[in-house]
Amino acid sequence: VQYDPLNPVGRNPDLVLQARVPGYRVNDWQQAAYTDRLIYDAWDKQACLVLASDWSRRASIRELYRPYHDREVLQAEADVARTILAEIDARGPLSSHDFEDRKRYSDDTWYGQTRANRVLRALWACGEIVTHYRKNGRHYYDRPARIIPEQYYDMPPLLDKEAYTRWIITQRYRAVGLLRPNAEACIWSACGDGAARKLALVQLVEDGTLTPVRVGEKGTLYYMLSSALSLLDAELPEPHVIFMGPLDNMLWDRKAIQHLFDFDYIWEVYKPVAQRRWGYYVLPVFYGDRFIARLDSRLEKGTWNILHWWWEPDIMPDAEMLAALRDATARFLQYLQADRVSVDENVDSVARTTILNGIRLEA
Known part of the structure; x- marks a missing residue:
């Protein structure tokens, strides 16, 4: 599940989970992550929440990114990195604010603008530290041996490249359901190069994990988990409306969504206001087997403000x-x-009346 810090109506993990888990409430995922230790923060296709049980399988991802972080941050700031690790070892979970070194950089990058923040993020990406908990969105880090449950931390790492590539590609299909082999490049981040992915697809079809399917008049090629084939003939559940997050797994491949549902969705949150067609944080609205609407809203001081x-x-x-x-x-x-x-x-008056009736129903 992709993580994003923006929080207009819950963060992206909240929106993904509320669309699938009955009774889910904002921030419920933090119990699973920071108390039950079922999931943890990691770099996948982007910053994501992933299963703690997959710690050993993700060793290849950590090693994949290590040379970049070593080159860009950790080698240049080796003394700072050693100091930070020693402090965490001695004191337990710490954030960037716990370090006196507040040297700032002018460029705004994923690492952050302070030296401590940059070193911490590089160590996190390499798996030297893991998020112990968050406070108001801020990471507090500790060593993985003190966070990842022992039965998962002690498992031998999956370092065989072909086995790893088959595993991570299977996870992509498990996350999305139906994917084109030529889906957007960001989806295949950490999944190897084109040749490795092509070989993995062949192997996964041969061993029965994936099944190729053709969709539409042109027979566009997709793959899906073979274990999900029975769903194609299953009776459809009673249709209900779902408000989906902009980074919902189902929306990762925007071209596929347009092909399958004739729904053209662009997340406009980082566009200048004058260039937006819809709005800042627009949620797709899904009903039955189609997208029916788009919603722009905010939660502010206990009030759900529906703007568009x-x-x-x-x-x-x-x-x-x-x-x-x-x-x-x-x-x-x-x-x-x-x-x-x-x-x-x-x-829209019809939507407005219906939404207000829903609120009265809740009351």
Whole structure:
């Protein structure tokens, strides 16, 4: 599950989980990560939450990025790195604010702008330290041996390149469900080069892990987990409305989403306001087997402020769809743990009435 720090209506892990786990509330994932130790923060396709049980399998990812972080940060700041590790070893979980070295850099990068922050992030990416917990979004780091459960930490690392590539590609399909072999490059981060991925796909089909499928009039090639094939013939559940996060696993391959659902989605959060077509943090709205709308909203001081709602051009909402939207609104209010809702007067009147009815249903 991809992590992103922006928090308009919960962070991306919250949005991903509320779309799938009944009764989920904002920040529930932190219990699984920082108390139960079922998951932990790691670098995958981007910063992600991953299973603690996969620690040994991810050794190749840590080694893959180590030369870059050594070259860019750790070799240049070797003394700082040694000091930080010694302090963590002696004192336990620490953040960048616990170190007096506050030298700042002018460039704004993923590492952060202080020397301590940059060294900590480089050590984290290499697996020398792991996030012990977060406080107001800030990482507090400790050694992995004190965080990753012993039965997983002590497992031998998966260093065979072909075996690792088969494993990580299987995880991508497990995360998304249906993927094109030529999906967006960021999806295949840490999955080897094109030749390694091609070989892995052949091997995964041969051993029955993946099945190739052709979709649409042109027979576009996708692959899926063979274990999920039975779902193609399963009876569809009763349709319900889902508000999806912008970095939801299902949306990772935007071109595939356009091909499969005729839904053109672009996350505009980093675009200048004048260049946005929709809004700052727009959530796709899914119903049954299609995308029906887009929602832009914020949680501010206990109030869920709904700023914009756009129906997709071919959508004519009927009674069943509106009833599902009403129920989804009530669930989302519970997920946010909001006290009240405010719907902008410019919001489509049908959506506005339905959302407010959902809030009254919750009350």
